Amino acid sequence: MATAIYFIIWVLLITDMVWTRSVRQVNEPDDWTVGDFDCPRECFCPPSFPTALYCENRGLKEIPAIPSRIWYLYLENNLIETIPEKPFENATQLRWINLNKNKITNYGIEKGALSQLKKLLFLFLEDNELEEVPSPLPRSLEQLQLARNKVSRIPQGTFSNLENLTLLDLQHNKLLDNAFQRDTFKGLKNLMQLNMAKNSLKNMPPRLPANTMQLFLDNNSIEGIPENYFNVIPKVAFLRLNHNKLSDAGLPSSGFDVSSILDLQLSHNRLTKVPRISAHLQHLHLDHNKIKSVNVSVICPTPSALPEEQDLFSYGPRLSYLRLDGNEIKPPIPMDLMTCFRLLQAVIINHIANCSLPPFSIVQLISSI
Template identity: 35%
Template structure:
């Protein structure tokens, strides 16, 4: 009976709490702070012959994982060759020498966010033999550049909240499998065409940087593009025309003006959400009738132009817009023409 209770406890502890309520479905992996939160009581029962470092937990119920998160570590522990999932987040590790992962060639996930890693303290050969690594989390460190020789097997790279100033083509060369790239909250001012070769990339977040323009030659299969909180004042001609699957574009907190946006830039089918709030727009840009959510709050818009949403209004031609935010501009509800009820017949929320 006692053994059954222990097993029930362990199984329930493995399940993340309220996954459906967090934006990132993997957030539960890196929000645990206290040592041994899940497996502290079973470290001594390691099923792999006692090769688990003393400062970590290696549960017999999950023998390919090693939990070293939130242990106050300042250096890398020894990693057994059987480990596939390595959790080192929330420590004070400053360096990853070439020898640190020499035995850990089977790694699939490496979680090292919320440490004190420096770029000059990461060995040139650390990642060379990690040919199956899929997730690498390095956010919230002290990195000034993307580490060299990253595995081409990577699918999810999170390197946000560091001090990276530049991204070069060599940094991401050959990463044909990469689908998620978080680069936000760095100091990037230059990307050039470094991202063009990422042919599988679907989510790119480069908000909170020092970009003065939209990066050249973005991957064509992007599904989500986040460019908030930069210094972008204009968009290139045909900005969205080359994307085949793009649905979410967020460019809030930039310096966009009417003059800097070519006509019909946002009049593209497929777009679901467009956020242009906190810019310097004086007019509502023309958007596609298929757009569902448009955020324009905190601009300098002076009139409600119904033609921005509908060029023709009849039984079959109307906007699919559900959410429209215009609060914080220079218009009020009296400026909305009465015929807008036909054009915006699906809108459940219009804020002015």
Template identity: 30%
Template sequence: MNLSLRWLTALALALVLVLVLGSGRAAPVEDPEDELLDLETDEDLDFNLYDTFDYNDLDQEIEAPAPEATVEEEDQSHEENPQTSTASNTLDSKAPDLFGPETGLGMPTCLLCVCLGGSVYCDDSDLEDIPPLPKDTTHFYGRFNKIERIKNTAFMNLNKLLSVDLTGNDISEIDAAAFGPLTLLQQLVLADNDVKMLPELPRSMRLIDLRNNKLKSSGIHLEVFKDMSELERLYLSDNDLDYIPTPLPLSLQVLHLQNNNIQSLHVETFCNSHDPTFIRPRLEDIRLDGNPLNIHLFAAAYSCLPRLPVGTP
């Protein structure tokens, strides 16, 4: 029964196939391998992949220069960033003042030395002359160099200079007007040099240090300390002075004259013989030791002092 059903089904399918083939309407079935072969051998599809992309166009895009900013765009940039523009202009305008004029070594002073605010440090720099200093210099340190002379032009146009320290040089000559322009000078330190003569100094002095030089009494300008109403400390030890330079200002507090050649004192050296009530209350530190002087022989010279000098009895 089942076998007969299978044969009938197969026969029906065979009849349907015959009818279809006989109608002539069915499309021919192509071999897939033939279609692949035609694709590979078709001349229309024979091309070079690299020929389809123009690399010259890419090079032109990469090498094309960036457009320059117009004047309008630059003005707009300055308006958007005023602080940057102002800072740049300020730096350019202050650069010459910061570095100062060039020295004899061909370098700006503030590159050869160290400039911090108004202070210029040129210590131990093998200088043979005082270098040109920035106009805003207030304190100059030129210690331990090879400077032999202080010229009249050394401190010109330095109206703000308050102190000069030239300790440990070879200074033996100071021009007469070397310190004349320094109307605000308060401290002058020339210790450990070969100074023989001291020129006129500004009245604004507060401290003068000339220890360990070759200074003689004849080399000190006449009444050089008289008008220095603010002078407080005067160091003249280890020189060749044969008397105390007078008159001394009432502001003086410290006077060191040890290790000189002082042999006598005058009654007017510290006091006023015409005024027995005269007192010099500030001068409390006087050193006269190391001199060929017996301080006990000049008691009248100390009557106006708050304390006796230190010296050989």
């Protein structure tokens, strides 16, 4: 139960951090003056939301002068190529900038244009023409979204002063293994979510921030995971490695027997057997590998000593969801699978038909679609 509560709390925490500041409206007397509704003619300034400036979908090629009262700036889906300092001279209160779907390059970002925004929390630069992570950035930044650019380089020291950053999204770029040095992520003391899916990595990125809880590496070409790799990220709870080239030989000797991991996704790899897992794991995705059988004696976590008058339902393995479709496994499911994982609620295997379940099991057998 404690693990389930831990799982829910962290999901809610991530969700809250992503959205809370995006919807709140704070009208503080110190931030703007009553009647101060100067508005760039290219944009829309809703009287009911005086701290927001909407300039999206207007074919803009330049960023207009931003009034001092603005907290939330929406500039997505335009033709903007540059980010100069001048438009932001008075925008000392900015918390949120959305510049997604423009034509911004690294050469177009004037040095100091972003770092001067001392209160900026959220920066969205998705779907642009960036070839490296922009720098310098304000120390206050909490989220940096750079998905779907052309990023292949991370200059040394880029993250050195971003101790407040909690989310870094670099998915769907052009990152190779040589983009990372051992100190690339140094400084990201509070990073919780790192997304590097859909790049060209062959190896796991080195020396990740210790507080990383969500690590997404889907759709790369990763072949192996170094021994003791997870020792440096002892809080990782959500690990996604779908659509890679992982084989049995490429996994650590202990597999994924990592007590912090609650959700593990290894779909579309080259595994021939189920890896070792922790008793704390709740969701396991192994579909579309080359697994032929399930050796429960190997994968069943060894239960720790139970307190008096307690049983496996309270202190045994926590696995509740297991996906195995797209492999070479034939029914029936081994009886000892349910004996080990007594909290299983769903097991997905190919072509299930007329399989009877033991009376103690609450497993729902689901045929793949």
